[in-house]
Structure formats: C-alpha cells, structure tokens
Amino acid sequence: MSETIDWSKLAEVEKIKYDSNYLRGTLAESLADPVTGAIAADDTQLSKFHGIYQQHDRDLEKERKRQKLEPAYSFLIRVRLPGGVTSPKQWLQMDRLADTHANGTLKLTTRQAFQLHGVIKKKLKPAIQGINEVLLDTIAACGDVNRNVMSHANPAESDLHAAVYELAGALSAHLMPQTKAYHEIWLDKEKVADSKTEVEPIYGIRYLPRKFKIGVAIPPYNDVDIFSQDLGFIAIEEKGKLIGYNVTAGGGLGSTFGIPEAYPRLADVIGFCTPEQAIEVAEKVVLVQKDHGDRTNRKQARLKYTIDRNGLDWFKTEVNKYLGYELQPAKPYEFSRNGDRYGWKKGTDGKWSLNLFVEGGRVKDTEALQLKTALREVAKKVGDAQFILTGNQNLIIANTSEKDEVNRILKKYGVWPVQLSGLRQNSIACVALNTCGLAFAEAERYLPTLMDKIEAILAEHDLTKQEIVIRMTGCPNGCGRPYLAEIGFIGKSLGHYNLYLGGNFNGTRLNTLYKETLSEEEILAELRPIIADYAKNRSEGEGFGDFVIRREYVKETKQGKDFKH
Template sequence: MTTRLSELEHIKQESRQLRGSIAEGLADSVTGAIGEADTKLLKFHGSYQQDDRDLREERRKQKLEPLYAFMLRARLPGGVVTPAQWLVFDQLARDHASSGLRITTRQTFQWHGIFKHNLKPTIAAINASMASTIAACGDVLRNVVSTPLPVQSAAHAEAHAWAVRLSEELAPKTTAYHELWLDGEKLVGEPEPEPLYGRTYLPRKFKIGLAIPPLNDIDVFAQDLGLIAIEESGQLAGFNLAVGGGMGATQGDPSTYPRLGDVIGFVTPEQLREAAEQVIAIQRDWGDRGERKHARLKYTLDNRGTDTFVAELERRLGFALQPARPFRFDHNGDRYGWLQGADGRWHLTLHIESGRLLDRGDKRLLTGMRELARVHTGDFRLTCNQNVIVANVNAADRERIDAIVAAHGLDGYRRQSAIRRHAIACVALPTCGLAMAESERYLPGFLERLEAQLERHGLLDAPILLRLSGCPNGCSRPYLGEIALVGRAPGRYDLRLGADFAGQRMNVVYRENVDEAAILEALEPLFASYAAGRAPGEGFGDFLLRGGVLVLPVRRRIAAEVVA
C-alpha cells in the first residue's frame, strides 16, 4: 500500500475542519463556480458542483464559462420525512431547483440546478425544517439507510430506530457547517480534531444499511457495513454484521471492482453502536489514503484479509463477535399498494420512476405529493428503490388519499409491468460529471422496448430487477440487477446478467460495449427460454444460472450461504 497521500488528503488536512475558502467562493459574484479545492470540501456539506453538459459546447463557442450549478442532498436517516418537511422541500424545488425533487437510492432527496447564490438560503431552509445536509456526501458516514416500513412488529420499529441513532451519533461534529450556512459564530484559532474522524476524516465515503429479513430492499450486501436485524420470539435479538460491500468500479481498471459484504458475526443491540464506530475507526486507520480508487473498505478487507480485520475489530471492542444467526432474504424490491401494519395503521407505496418528482402531462407527481402533504397526518418514507411510501395512514383517511393519488397520476403502479416497477436508474447526463452514457433519460424508452419483448413471451408480470447506470461507479447498484446496463460511451453499454432477486448475488458481463439493438437481440432468446422453461417462482437470474447460460465466479455467489 502506498504511503504517498492523495491531493484530497492534503486539502482535508489544511481545511480547518471543512472550512477551506468556501465562504469566499460563495461571495465571488464573477463566476458561478467555487474553487477546485473547495468543491471537494463542499461535498462534506452535502453538495456537488456540476454543470449542464448538454450546454457545454454551445457555451464554449460563446466564450462563456460552463453553466455551473449545484446538486444538494439532504441527510434523512431511514428516509423519514414529515409532511411539514415535504412542503418545505417541495417549495425549495420550485424556487431554486431545475428539475423537481429526486428520490435517491439512499433514501433521501436531491435538488439539481441550484445556482450558487441560492445555495446558502436553500441549506438554511432545510435546516429550519429540522433536517440537514451535513455529511450527505464526502469522506464520512453517509445517510444511514433502513428497511423503510418497519410495521410488522415492535422489533421492526426498534431496528429502524437504530438507523436513525447511528446516523446522528456518528455524524461529523465540526462547527464549520453552522458557521458557513447558518450564520453561526465564527471559529477563532485552530479547530479541534473530530472525535471519530480526526483532522482528515475517512479515506473515502462509508455507507451503513440496515435490513430486516425477509426484505432486502436496501441491498444490505452493497454496504460498507450491512446490519441484518435478527428477530427472535418477537424481540430484536441483535444484528448480523456484513462488512466490505461496495458497488463502485473504474472503467478499464481491473484492480477496482464491485464486492458483496462478508457476514462476520453477530452483536446484541447494546453492542451495536460501539461495533459500528470501531468498524469505521479501523477503516479510518487502515484505509488507503494514497489512491482514492482503492480507498473503500472492500479494498482494505481484500488487502488485509477478512480474518485480520475481524481480529482487529474484536481487539478494539474487547469482546468476540458471536456466530452469525440464521436469516433468510426472499425479496429485493418494494411492495406496492396498501399494507396494514401491526398497529392497525395503513401504508401506501407509490412507484416513482427514477425517483423523479415532476409535473409532466397528466402525471403531476410533484403537485400530487404536495397535495398529499397538505392533508396527511402521518409521515412519508423514501425507499432505496427510489419510491415513496405514504405511511401511518388512519383507516378513515384512505379514501381521501386514494382520490388524490388517482387525480395526479400517482397510481401508475396499478397498471405497470413488473419490470418497470422494479427498475432503478441513476441521474447520469446531463448533470453528473462521471456519466459516460444516458441512464435516467434513457430508461423510459428502453423500458417500452423491453416490455414489448416481454409481452410477446407472456412475461409482463414476471418480476425482474432492472438497473441502469451511466457509468461503472454504481450509484444505482447495477451489479445487483438481474438485467443491468452499465454505460461505456454515448449509446453503448455493458449488458450484465445473472444477479438474484434477493440481492445476494452479483451479475456478470454478458455482452460488452454494445448498442441497444445488440442488447435487445441478446435478450430476445433468453426471454423465450425463460418463458418456456422456468420453474414455478424461479427468477430470471436464477434461471440463467441453472440453465448454464452464465457461470459466476465464486466471489459473486450468494453472500449468505453459511447462514441461510
């Protein structure tokens, strides 16, 4: 492992706990951008500087700088949003953002196209609503995600509460956030190091996700630290720990790769907070700070060895992890429509394509959700599959909720194909600087052509996980799709196949760097074979594996075989 520090490590070291010269950059009216070093620090405050790539060439010809704007992301542990917060977020989208509200694959909201002079008032308004953007991005613990609808028992609710607690207690403590965005008192002198993160924070981002079996609707094995809640006799017994998951890779660099987390043991609820903190601390101390492409926990584990990591974790904790408890996952998507919880209240899951809440034609999704927020007395839950749940509805209010949903085209899930209901796409072009190909904008048309194929073979009702990504970085978790497209260049993708429907097996490349025609041509005979030869309840990915169409490396096989 190299000992030379990357440029960003020096930027963090000299930032005075994430201050840098962000304040000066925000005050500079000559440009719509801020300085390059400050763009790195800005991520820790929940924002990315971007520009409209559709307009780059035109603006260059006009001798104008790129149309800089900022993406802003909230930190919403477990994806819970109150109606009052929703109305604030909706107003900010209409006042300052370019493309409505967007639900991300980490259970939170993003706003795109916010100009620099609107960034501070937008962040201040989010904070006034009792939410935050701190650590929604950057080399820290990101938004902690959780199975969004813990309605089955008191143990489910207790597990969900742990996601909120970990997110709050393990967040950065720097006062720079309040100083820059909320007109807090300015620091005099040098700041103290962070109690957990030190002066240079983590080598890369860190993600925690909590799943409650049998639902794996957060892709728990894609997390740096996955928490699998174990319920015994109606009580929350504790959590299995899975470490080293991650979806990112770099095109053309085989030393980077997606990875499933390893199940390493079990902790009680009383031990969870310390265990999570020490996993983060080991990654802080052991992670590669010289090469950012190799700085995630998955590479630390593969470089040091999982057994070595566990031994160090137990040494720091002062106790041994218990053996992992049995568990079973059988579902990876969201459950649409009405569902009644153990307490008698109702929950309505709505499908939001690519998580984008906009008003388009007869689908007035942004307006419809605003109308729901004005009358709803419960809360809303965002899902890792980019959908929204109208949660905790009294039985007497269901009819009114249904009427608003139908009037604004939010009831599309009733008529959609199964593959459409289970599709995820990242933002990609025109705002993401890493995108190599279209994703969100490409999804609707590609789905129509896929649905035509599936209909010919009687498969419209077959649940198939479809994931689209504009690049290999994996924000849409494409390596866990039964069918996945990973962008290589405009109009060209790697076609990947073979994951399972429970999020426990990764796919492999089936066709490399191909266009849409080649993708559809490759899928046509596979759909025909699946329709003719699938076993009852057999998923598409499982069928391809059983039929010998695909041969998966051992590392991509089911992560939980030893405890299933």
C-alpha cells in the same frame, strides 16, 4: 504533525482535508465570489462533506464552449435523512425549495434521501437554510465520512421495525462529524474563536480515506441491498423480539473501466452483536478503516479493498481487538427479495401505508402524470401521513387513517392505481446525463424508454407480471447498484451500454458481464432469445438471474475479485 507526513505519496484530497481547518477551507470566500458560477477547486472536494456536489449542464456544454463561456455550473444538494422518514411539513418545504431554488424537481435517491438539482451558487446558502428550517440538514450526505444510514422503510410496521429505524438514526448521530464549519458557513452561527481547539473524536483531522455507507435490514426483505454497504446490520428476531444483529462488512459497488483492481464487492457476514453493542461495533469498524484504509489511491480506498488487501480473518481480528471482545457467531437468516412491495398495507395500529412507484425516483409533473402536484396536495390535506423514502427510489405515503382521501387525490392526478410490469416495479436508474460529470451515457432519462421495448418482448411470452430486477447507470461507479441486478446496464459511451446478467432477486449475488458496448437495437436482439428461453424452460419459481446462470448464458461471479467489465 504535518512534517511527518509525506504528502507526495498520498492522494491529493488527503492534503486538502488536512489543510481545510476542519472542512472550512475557503468555502465562504468561494460562495461570495461573483466572478464565476463555480467554487474553488479544493472547495469542491470540501463541499461534499456539506452535502453538495458541483456540476454543470452537459447538454449545454458544446454551445457554451462555442460562445467562450464557462460551463453552466450548478449544484446538487443532498439531504441527510436516516431511515428516510419525513413529515408533511418537511415534504412541502422540499417541494417548495425545488421550485424556488432548484430545477423544479425532487430526486428520491437509492439511499433514502432527497436531492435537489440545478441549484446555482447564489441560491446554495438560502436553499440549505431552508432545509434546516424544517429540521433537516445536509451534513455528511457526501464526503469521506459515514453517509446517510439506510433502514427498512416503515418503522410503524412493528416494534422490530421501530427499533431498526431508531438504530439508523442513532448510527447517523454517533458518526456525525463534530466540526462547526457547517453551522458557521451555511447557518451563520458564531465562528469558533480558535478552531485549532476543535477535535473530531472519531474521524480525526483527515477523516476517512473514502466514503462509508451503512444499512440496516430486516429479513426476509433486503430492501436496502445490505451486501452493497460498507457496514450492515441484519436484524435477527426470535418470537417477534429483536435479539441482535448479524454484522456485515466490506460491500461496495463502485468500479472503473480499464482498472481490474477496482471492482464491486459484496459484504461478508463477520459475526453477531447484541442491540446494545451495535453503535460500538459501527464505531470500531469505522476506526479500523480510518487507521488502515489506503490513503494513497482513492480507487483502492474503500473498506472492501482494506479487507481484501489484508484478509477477512485479519479484519475480524482487528475489529475484535478494537472492541475488546469478540463478536458472536452469526445467526441463521434468509432473504427473499430486495425490492419494494407496492400497494396498500394495513398496520397493526389500523392505519394504512401505500408504497408508490416513482420512476427513476424523479418527482415532477409531466403532461401524462402530475406526480409532484399530487404529492403536494396529499401533504397539505392529509395531516397524519408520513412520507417515507425507500432504498429503491420509491415513496411510501405512510401511517394514515385517511386512505380514501389519499386514493381520491392520487386518482385525480393519474398517479394511483396504475398497472406496472414486474420489470418496471424493480427498476432503478441513476441521474447520469445531463448533470453528472462522470456519466458516459444516459440512465434516468433513457431507461423508461428501453423498458417499454423490453416489456413488449416480455408481453410476447406472457411474462409482464414476472418480477425481474433491472438497473441502469451512466458509468461504472455503481450509484444505482447495477451490479446486483438480474439485468444490468452500465453506460460505456453515448447510446451504448455493457449488459450484465445473473444477479438474483434477493440481492445476494453479483451479476456478470454478458456483452459489451451494445446499442439499443443490439440490446433487444440479445435479450429477445434469452427471454424466450426463460419463458419456455424456466423451473417453477425460478428467477431470471438464476435461470441465465443455470442455462450458462453467464457464469456465476462468486467474489468481487472475479468481476470483469
């Protein structure tokens, strides 16, 4: 077969995947190499399928070069966690591994997953084994496969919520790579005698052209940003019963400065399926992308470009052909918001759940806030609580009968209750510097400081309670979903950001570039008169993103191809 493939026309990673012996490569040898803190170049690509990214500390980069030392390599480990639900035992294990094998913090991601940062090479395998000890894993958390499946946060809210959570788990399991490489390399399982007999029934030997993301939402809450997903399922209910899902396809927010043909795109609704059809629909959409996605240019390899290149009607026809039947027409639905709902909520079973704000998704202790210690104590003392990661980097202490004990612990450490502005409640920041190699500027470490100053402007106009979606990333790849924000910042260079305005509060519209390469002083100078205008001239119930379009600060971006950096 390899003789029939012209590798010179394909992206380099395609040959790496093909030659990897189903994702094994030389990972075992790279891990055993004591000479360097890194792994081999090809293995850095393969390691992503195992839930790992190689990084280095960019804060130390200049000094390491001056001393003629290799970069301070470390690794990010991402845990696959469909639907975001964990037990107290699993939370405590992740908390412990953060201290013993990583940098002492936990990152709650925008895909409802854990990340460990700062894991050095010799601790990679013990850390992954520790994750698996509590029935978690890192398989397919990254790489050219279906990644962590997101769903509405708390399955205990109703039977409908439980069904959606169950679908997220079933989708994740069905689309899991079948190779035994992960178990051999990380868990010391017996090697396959002849791996040539292995098959990947869905992915084949070269897997997908690019990453693939799935989310499941329950209107009116779009808390997984369904239109940012390659594939989405919008739950449709009648009289409290789940009757099926509207299917969305073609979302994706990654883009590249200076390459206009790489752009964010929102998914289209392509039809409706019954609950029994959802798994099959997902598989066939993945197969259409596997067979027709661009393997020559990774910047054009996501499903969104496959659809735009061939047309939405073509895509619908292909999906129906692969299915052997037609998707039904989409059903009516409406979204009202795309953020989290904070505070305590009582379930139908009488138990309580607290949606807790976690700034930047970073669980750590500081002098001002001992969040990590507080959550550890909750996990130890409140045995019936679940810990549910949301799609907005926050945490739900869920489904407990011990509300008073949770309140006591959180109050003891200053975690809850707290007063948060409507802006801060709806904030997201990617990791960016110091570890992400793609970042041009800060995000997680800087956005809280910038929000302090924007909040001061909001306070001047009595707008601190007004909910406004604000997001910041260190580069245009879109990990923090900045293109859906009412106020979005994307790092252009150290200390400078592009400012985007005009997304909306329910996550159904892309924003638009307002001004380029702004310093902090310039950002505040640009926002100040707009906020003043909003305070004075907004209509009843009008969101900030809708206002800036009505007042023509920016024009509405109606489709991804129109988006400009």
